[in-house]
Amino acid sequence: MSKDIQSYLLGDKIFQPDYNIKKNNYFIKDLHAYESLCLESKLDPEEFWKKYAIGFLTWHKLFTKVLDESNPPFYKWFSDGELNVSVNCLDVNLTNGNANKVAIIFESDDGQIEKISYRELFVRVCKFANGISKLGYKTGDKCIIYMPMSIEVIIAMQACARLGIIISVVFGGFSSKSLQERITDIDASLIITADYQKRGGKIIPLKDAVDEALSIDTSNKIRNVIVYKRTDKDINWFSSRDIWMFDLESNQDEYIDPVFVNSEHPLFILYTSGSTGKPKGIQHSSAGYLLWAKMTMNWTFNANPTDVFWCTADVGWITGHSYIAYAPLSLGMTQVIFEGIPTYPNSGRFWEMIDSHKVTIFYTAPTAIRSLVKSSDLNKEVHPNNFDLHSLRIIGSVGEPISPETWLWYYTNVGKNKCSLVDTWWQTETGGHMITPIPGVTPLKPGSCSFPLPGIQASVVDELGDEVSPGKGGFLVIKKPWPGMIRNIWNDSERFKNSYFPDELKGYYLAGDGAQIDSDNYFWILGRIDDVLNVSGHRLGTMEIEAALVAHKLVSEAAVVGRPDATTGEAVVAFIVLKGKYPEKHEDLEIAKELRNWVSQEIGPIAKPKDIVFLENLPKTRSGKIVRRLLRLKASGQSITQDVSTVDNISSIEKISISF
Ligand code: WTA
Numbered sequence: 001m002s003k004d005i006q007s008y009l010l011g012d013k014i015f016q017p018d019y020n021i022k023k024n025n026y027f028i029k030d031l032h033a034y035e036s037l038c039l040e041s042k043l044d045p046e047e048f049w050k051k052y053a054i055g056f057l058t059w060h061k062l063f064t065k066v067l068d069e070s071n072p073p074f075y076k077w078f079s080d081g082e083l084n085v086s087v088n089c090l091d092v093n094l095t096n097g098n099a100n101k102v103a104i105i106f107e108s109d110d111g112q113i114e115k116i117s118y119r120e121l122f123v124r125v126c127k128f129a130n131g132i133s134k135l136g137y138k139t140g141d142k143c144i145i146y147m148p149m150s151i152e153v154i155i156a157m158q159a160c161a162r163l164g165i166i167i168s169v170v171f172g173g174f175s176s177k178s179l180q181e182r183i184t185d186i187d188a189s190l191i192i193t194a195d196y197q198k199r200g201g202k203i204i205p206l207k208d209a210v211d212e213a214l215s216i217d218t219s220n221k222i223r224n225v226i227v228y229k230r231t232d233k234d235i236n237w238f239s240s241r242d243i244w245m246f247d248l249e250s251n252q253d254e255y256i257d258p259v260f261v262n263s264e265h266p267l268f269i270l271y272t273s274g275s276t277g278k279p280k281g282i283q284h285s286s287a288g289y290l291l292w293a294k295m296t297m298n299w300t301f302n303a304n305p306t307d308v309f310w311c312t313a314d315v316g317w318i319t320g321h322s323y324i325a326y327a328p329l330s331l332g333m334t335q336v337i338f339e340g341i342p343t344y345p346n347s348g349r350f351w352e353m354i355d356s357h358k359v360t361i362f363y364t365a366p367t368a369i370r371s372l373v374k375s376s377d378l379n380k381e382v383h384p385n386n387f388d389l390h391s392l393r394i395i396g397s398v399g400e401p402i403s404p405e406t407w408l409w410y411y412t413n414v415g416k417n418k419c420s421l422v423d424t425w426w427q428t429e430t431g432g433h434m435i436t437p438i439p440g441v442t443p444l445k446p447g448s449c450s451f452p453l454p455g456i457q458a459s460v461v462d463e464l465g466d467e468v469s470p471g472k473g474g475f476l477v478i479k480k481p482w483p484g485m486i487r488n489i490w491n492d493s494e495r496f497k498n499s500y501f502p503d504e505l506k507g508y509y510l511a512g513d514g515a516q517i518d519s520d521n522y523f524w525i526l527g528r529i530d531d532v533l534n535v536s537g538h539r540l541g542t543m544e545i546e547a548a549l550v551a552h553k554l555v556s557e558a559a560v561v562g563r564p565d566a567t568t569g570e571a572v573v574a575f576i577v578l579k580g581k582y583p584e585k586h587e588d589l590e591i592a593k594e595l596r597n598w599v600s601q602e603i604g605p606i607a608k609p610k611d612i613v614f615l616e617n618l619p620k621t622r623s624g625k626i627v628r629r630l631l632r633l634k635a636s637g638q639s640i641t642q643d644v645s646t647v648d649n650i651s652s653i654e655k656i657s658i659s660f
Pocket of ligand 1: 318319426429
């Protein structure tokens with residue numbers, strides 16, 4: 001934890017909130033209301049959280065204890081309460097006037113549209129849950145979901161929640177090897193998948209990857225693979241194990257009693273990259289998680305009954321959990337779910353869809369915006385100015401820092417200078433937004449995620465946990481527990497404690513990001529302080545990619561670092577020492593291609609190194625540690641000016657010049 005964090009050049013232009021958005025704001029009306037909520041949450045946190053937990057959630061058994069701090073950092077929230085998440089997302093909408101309201105507008109890759117009302121969704125979830133239940137699955141069992149964006153993936157997630165089955169959704173872009181590791185780690189007995197997925201005009205197999213994953217580790221406990229039929233293409237079929245999702249649903253009862261679970265019952269485990277070779281299974285609770293997802297949906301997106309919300313994330317990531325699968329439903333919203341990609345059939349797809357579905361709140365990632373800026377520079381026809389985007393009132397950003405330049409483009413061309421732009425900082429571990437503007441309320445500074453939400457005690461500290469002065473960089477921490485926080489790392493409590501609550505930081509939650517607070521109290525995120533890269537908004541552990549590379553028969557050693565990239569934010573650069581002969585050219589195209597494909601097979605295409613550099617040796621300290629900071633400098637095209645007299649093998653990187 002002794003990394004230098006450079007101070008950032010602060011932007012100084014402030015954009016005032018739009019009056020029309022303010023008018024719609026039912027929850028936090030102005031800065032004064034925001035400040036009093038923050039104060040309320042500080043003066044009496046128990047009362048603050050209790051009020052929201054009672055007001056926002058439907059309980060089967062009301063809790064008597066708000067926060068159990070007896071065993072930090074293993075905090076428990078509302079721990080003697082009981083509820084069911086699917087009741088809070090579906091049943092509540094049958095009696096509040098939303099039964100016939102459209103819950104999901106699904107648009108497929110090829111532009112087909114399907115709508116489903118809250119009542120219809122409820123019935124399909126119940127029928128599917130009845131099917132799973134009859135196969136013998138019950139509360140506490142573990143299920144892997146490996147599906148494309150669809151109405152069916154929401155049905156799968158909600159049906160499991162109804163039965164108390166713990167899920168882990170694996171992003172469809174992960175390889176069979178990554179899938180196998182997750183199946184093994186959570187000890188799953190059920191998989192729900194699809195035959196294929198359609199993305200950008202391509203048909204990509206999913207069930208094949210499941211079959212392969214199950215053949216890698218034959219000691220797995222999987223009894224059934226339920227398959228959503230997305231195409232007419234054939235797949236391999238194991239009749240004692242495989243079942244079509246539609247067959248399982250048909251002829252089932254249209255109602256099933258929910259299983260009420262304890263507040264702390266794990267709703268899901270979501271794997272994300274960390275500083276070691278092995279991804280961490282982030283464990284979330286039922287009540288606290290849902291409460292925070294719902295509260296933040298209200299505050300950050302000012303969710304109104306007439307809104308059409310569209311979050312472009314995949315359900316395989318936390319954004320797709322909190323702001324697709326759970327919070328919008330819990331608020332009875334209408335949301336768009338999209339199967340495809342922003343550039344197919346052309347880069348006007350997002351703008352066309354906002355227009356055709358009259359989207360009012362649009363939530364996407366800076367990487368998508370950057371690629372669309374580039375496309376609309378090249379082809380004016382796909383520029384947002386050619387589309388009617390007047391339905392929009394709030395636009396959002398998530399997953400990585402948004403540069404002031406990209407922010408301005410988004411604000412001007414998509415938001416037409418009238419929408420609030422909410423730059424939401426949060427993480428898989430936080431469950432929901434943490435630092436973000438309130439639309440129509442917070443004056444906006446491009447590139448800053450502004451202020452912490454009420455109830456969130458965020459700060460920037462030094463190595464000893466002491467607050468740094470304004471304008472100075474430090475570690476972003478959250479000083480007090482909050483209901484949506486990570487509960488544990490699945491199967492690894494030690495790693496949970498060490499990664500997030502290191503002793504020297506006074507018991508604060510360490511986010512893993514560098515940040516600074518300016519003199520107006522605005523937060524600026526400076527990027528990760530650990531060995532985690534953020535490529536196109538996806539978290540990738542450098543150690544994980546290194547572990548995959550050294551597993552290849554030609555590779556002796558590998559060191560992976562990030563470098564800035566104009567489109568993807570960061571790009572993966574791998575420095576490789578091959579077994580045997582050092583290639584003539586440091587970029588040997590054939591071997592580099594093979595290694596890229598290898599990483600794609602081992603982890604998934606998102607982890608493919610963009611650049612591969614072959615070296616004779618890696619630069620190391622006398623004790624044998626790879627000196628990554630030198631590799632980082634080299635990867636980003638900078639020259640090495642530091643004293644390197646104590647670094648072994650330095651000549652190996654000094655003699656190559658890299659231009660990407
Ligand atoms: C980064 C995504 C700057 C950050 C919800 C964090 C951001 C990591 C922002 C979490 C933002 C997320 N500004 N950086 N608005 N939002 N990040 O777990 O480095 O996939 O630690 O959760 O993304 O990524 P994760």
